[in-house]
Amino acid sequence: xxxxxxxxxxxxxxxxxxxxxxxxxxxxxxxxxxxxxxxxxxxxxxxxxxxxxxxxxxxxxxxxxxxxxxxxxxxxxxxxxxxxxxxxxxxxxxxxxxxxxxxxxxxxxxxxxxxxxxxxxxxxxxxxxxxxxxxxxxxxxxxxxxxxxxxxxxxxxxxxxxxxxxxxxxxxxxxxxxxxxxxxxxxxxxxxxxxxxxxxxxxxxxxxxxxxxxxxxxxxxxxxxxxxxxxxxxxxxxxxxxxxxxxxxxxxxxxxxxxxxxxxxxxxxxxxxxxxxxxxxxxxxxxxxxxxxxxxxxxxxxxxxxxxxxxxxxxxxxxxxxxxxxxxxxxxxxxxxxxxxxxxxxxxxxxxxxxxxxxxxxxxxxxxxxxxxxxxxxxxxxxxxxxxxxxxxxxxxxxxxxxxxxxxxxxxxxxxxxxxxxxxxxxxxxxxxxxxxxxxxxxxxxxxxxxxxxxxxxxxxxxxxxxxxxxxxxxxxxxxxxxxxxxxxxxxxxxxxxxxxxxxxxxxxxx
Amino acid sequence: xxxxxxxxxxxxxxxxxxxxxxxxxxxxxxxxxxxxxxxxxxxxxxxxxxxxxxxxxxxxxxxxxxxxxxxxxxxxxxxxxxxxxxxxxxxxxxxxxxxxxxxxxxxxxxxxxxxxxxxxxxxxxxxxxxxxx
Numbered sequence: 001x002x003x004x005x006x007x008x009x010x011x012x013x014x015x016x017x018x019x020x021x022x023x024x025x026x027x028x029x030x031x032x033x034x035x036x037x038x039x040x041x042x043x044x045x046x047x048x049x050x051x052x053x054x055x056x057x058x059x060x061x062x063x064x065x066x067x068x069x070x071x072x073x074x075x076x077x078x079x080x081x082x083x084x085x086x087x088x089x090x091x092x093x094x095x096x097x098x099x100x101x102x103x104x105x106x107x108x109x110x111x112x113x114x115x116x117x118x119x120x121x122x123x124x125x126x127x128x129x130x131x132x133x134x135x136x137x138x139x140x141x142x143x144x145x146x147x148x149x150x151x152x153x154x155x156x157x158x159x160x161x162x163x164x165x166x167x168x169x170x171x172x173x174x175x176x177x178x179x180x181x182x183x184x185x186x187x188x189x190x191x192x193x194x195x196x197x198x199x200x201x202x203x204x205x206x207x208x209x210x211x212x213x214x215x216x217x218x219x220x221x222x223x224x225x226x227x228x229x230x231x232x233x234x235x236x237x238x239x240x241x242x243x244x245x246x247x248x249x250x251x252x253x254x255x256x257x258x259x260x261x262x263x264x265x266x267x268x269x270x271x272x273x274x275x276x277x278x279x280x281x282x283x284x285x286x287x288x289x290x291x292x293x294x295x296x297x298x299x300x301x302x303x304x305x306x307x308x309x310x311x312x313x314x315x316x317x318x319x320x321x322x323x324x325x326x327x328x329x330x331x332x333x334x335x336x337x338x339x340x341x342x343x344x345x346x347x348x349x350x351x352x353x354x355x356x357x358x359x360x361x362x363x364x365x366x367x368x369x370x371x372x373x374x375x376x377x378x379x380x381x382x383x384x385x386x387x388x389x390x391x392x393x394x395x396x397x398x399x400x401x402x403x404x405x406x407x408x409x410x411x412x413x414x415x416x417x418x419x420x421x422x423x424x425x426x427x428x429x430x431x432x433x434x435x436x437x438x439x440x441x442x443x444x445x446x447x448x449x450x451x452x453x454x455x456x457x458x459x460x461x462x463x464x465x466x467x468x469x470x471x472x473x474x475x476x477x478x479x480x481x482x483x484x485x486x487x488x489x490x491x492x493x494x495x496x497x498x499x500x501x502x503x504x505x506x507x508x509x510x511x
Numbered sequence: 512x513x514x515x516x517x518x519x520x521x522x523x524x525x526x527x528x529x530x531x532x533x534x535x536x537x538x539x540x541x542x543x544x545x546x547x548x549x550x551x552x553x554x555x556x557x558x559x560x561x562x563x564x565x566x567x568x569x570x571x572x573x574x575x576x577x578x579x580x581x582x583x584x585x586x587x588x589x590x591x592x593x594x595x596x597x598x599x600x601x602x603x604x605x606x607x608x609x610x611x612x613x614x615x616x617x618x619x620x621x622x623x624x625x626x627x628x629x630x631x632x633x634x635x636x637x638x639x640x641x642x643x644x
Contacts, residue, residue, distance in 0.1 A: 416568035424603040
């Protein structure tokens, strides 16, 4: 399906023959196995597949850019910026079999170079019809030639991603291509899972090449009632999802409890704080025993989950480190979705950028209550003046927390103030920009926040509403729930600038 | 990277007779202008400061310089006419040293990371000295 100049092709064939022996003896088992996934936006996927499948009944093809997002146990190839073929970019032999011409490759190579370091290429071709597409012998040879040509001739740096996809009208397969420059061997790693991020939905699907064992989990035996909602397939989907829970305090601990009971199969928790007596009246899971032991919140939450998790062999991980610690990044990049429930603007700024850069959608939730007693923990009486719960959905193509004004340069800066200076301001009564030292918080409002997070997560995974809902707001006083009109700000230096940059993105780590 | 942006921009704040020093402090950079003469300095005693300082987060310029105020030394600075401590100021500690903090931020200027720099931030600080109170 690929095509090069005759000279390049002859060179590739010579190389192929001379390295056949090494190819035959290469031992992939020596390399620790990592899962390979692809992630793309629903808009890019539609553009790519529609263009390529439009050639049916002939094969079609299209080239796009791709970048790598490197997690602890998986590599995600982010596919983006499709480069639509123009007349003369594709040619056919035997009437139906597509080849990508040298002219098309040259255009793609130029665009890749302009896209910056870490950018690679993805080529998708089609096998029109229904069913799982099968790699043909021609496909295998063409992919090997492609890898030898692009890597061998220096058009792709050795660490740049190169991805080959084949799509039918109903299914998709893929493989990453790498050239071992020392031996000349071409390594092909199958794509095991595909994440498609839309404004309304995160669609997660395994390919036929999936070998990671979680795909073969049985439906939990106690899932009777929830199977009646989304079926056994829906329950398997949940068991396959990895939720990163950033912030394991009042709301976060309730959400952690609920996602485990719901049937999510992997939960990772981050929180730097320890459980205190004052946390118990507005949290889930935590006990006074946890407080007496000053257990880290993340540990107390995550280690409690297996006792009631629907998935009995729930995968868990917890960390007391700041989620902005560079050592935590690989674990974060293993997640399918981030649920963020923190007051501190700094980790919210960090996760906000990560969500767009690495194509990991995030739900950001929070609540606020204004009361006449908000600065007095010993007030005899109080009047609630206002209260609200907000949940925002952060996903590529949609507005980020900067677009919607939930983070701005001033708020972010205030979060970095030296503790001594903040204490001095409080002592002098300059609290306008600080807010109450301990924000009012109460169980029903925390429960409502958790419920909204859960419903938005359910909508995201199962596409119930079928429409983009960037933000919902519950008015505690009025008892009303509204969808707020939110739009991306053109040129946003957070989401627009870093979207899809993956490992090439500069993340605002803690220093 | 962002710390370097702070330090590069801070270098441009130097004036004849004054020096600029940047001190890393946790996730912030403290920019210190030593031997700083504020505009309308005669309204204060002393009229020349040992130092003016402000805090800049390391994620600058996404985050603005600290909008809650700035610091001056000596912490005994007073208004020349009243001999009183300037309005909205108070003693505080920064980098282990005593300073007088002016709790002041521009009410009309919101930080734009695409156009604002430490020079525009310093201009806002200097607007406070023009008040002479």
